[in-house]
Amino acid sequence: MKKYFLFAAVLALFSCKNSDQDYDASGTFEADEIMVTAKANGTILRLDVEEGQELAIHEKVGEIDPKNLELQKEQVIASIEALDQKTNSPVPQIQVLQTQVSAQSATISVLQEQLDNAVRERNRTANLVAKDAATRKQLDDANGQVKVLQKQISAAQSQLNILQQQISTAKDNVSIQNRAVLSERKPTLKKVEQIDELLKNNTIESPIAGMVLTKYMNEGEFAITGKPVFKMAGLDLMILKTFITGDQLPQVKTGQTVKVYIDQGDSKTKEFPGTIYWISSKAEFTPKTIQTKNERANLVYATKIHVKNDGFLKIGMYGDVKFK
Incomplete structure (x- = not known):
């Protein structure tokens, strides 16, 4: 019985060795560089x-x-900070105008009080004229005084309107000037972003x-x-580049799963699943360093097989392929 098991083991090893050597193609492993x-x-x-x-x-x-870019960035940031110093404030000019407005309003108040008194005096004179207790000239003088005060108030009110308009105009002018200055902020900030991208x-x-x-x-x-x-x-997915003969061409296609073997020494091999993802459409002469199944073949087709690497596959390592 022991002799039988020994004979069977030797036969299995011999058969396995012969089977492992019966490969359809051989090549070397590459990687996308x-x-x-x-x-x-x-x-x-x-x-x-x-x-x-x-x-x-x-x-x-x-x-x-990055020194040059960092200096450029500092310069741009400094120009952004300088924009605030270029802006104007309408406050000083408005304060002067507001003082004039206050003075003009006070003047109008005084004139209005004088007008009220003049109107009362005119009305009193008119009553006296009606009773023949005052002359017509006194009434005309009273009416003239009322008209003078009314004109003075109207002129003062016009001046007050002008001052208020000047305040509004001063605010608008400064706002327009500041918008023109501050409009440079956004594109300048974009320059900072561009420099940050360049620094990467x-x-x-x-x-x-x-x-x-x-x-x-x-x-x-x-x-x-x-x-x-x-x-x-990248070594995660290796490429086994091999060559097949014209006789083998009808047996393979892209997307086909194949078996890939590498030598591990002591007549042992390690198997990997592989997938054909490229077959050359043009035939070429057999490279001197590549062996094919048919040594006498002159024209062959380059073929590339993707093989997932578990860490054992290296660039330049030889590999063998079985299509079936």
Whole structure:
């Protein structure tokens, strides 16, 4: 019985090994690479990245000297504060006019009192004339005095209206002048917001979660907008690029699920599920470094397979594929 189990185990291992070696295609793993470039000009004050280092998404890893932008921001803020000093107040001018209004109102009050007295005196004189106790001339003089006072009151009232109009005009003029000055505040505040947005560009951060592949710049070097700082790649979803022959082409399609294998040593392999997401529409000659199922094939089609990485897959690692 023990000999039977030993024979069965050896047979199973041999069959498994032969089956594992019967792959439909082979290739190497790649990843979508992203070039992280400088978004601002200036000296790099800090850059905490090394090749092979894994970064989290939006992780802040460096800073470009923001001094010039900060000075611009301070200048704009100072100009905003200066706007308040450019505005005028109508209070001093209005106070002078209000004093004149008060004096004119007092004058009118005095004239009105004189008019009231003159009217009473005219009425008394008119009664005396009716009784032949006063002359007609005295009544005419009394009527003349009333008319003079009425004209003086009318002129004083006109002057009072002019002063009140001057107060209203002074308020309007100062308000218009201040609006013209303060109208600069809103666009100037927008300049501050623009500078704040530009200051964000002075922070160097990783756009994705992944590994740093190549570092191009170091602390102390001068960064220019668009100049590469480092290159990284996302490793969560790997790409197995392989080639298939024309005979295999009818067996595959985009969206098809396949099995991907990597070598783990000691004749062991690890299996991953994969999905074909791209097949080249043009044939090309077999690359020297790529093996296909049919070694004699001259024309092949590049194929890319998405494989979710559990941490074992590395860029440049070889992988094998079974389509069925």
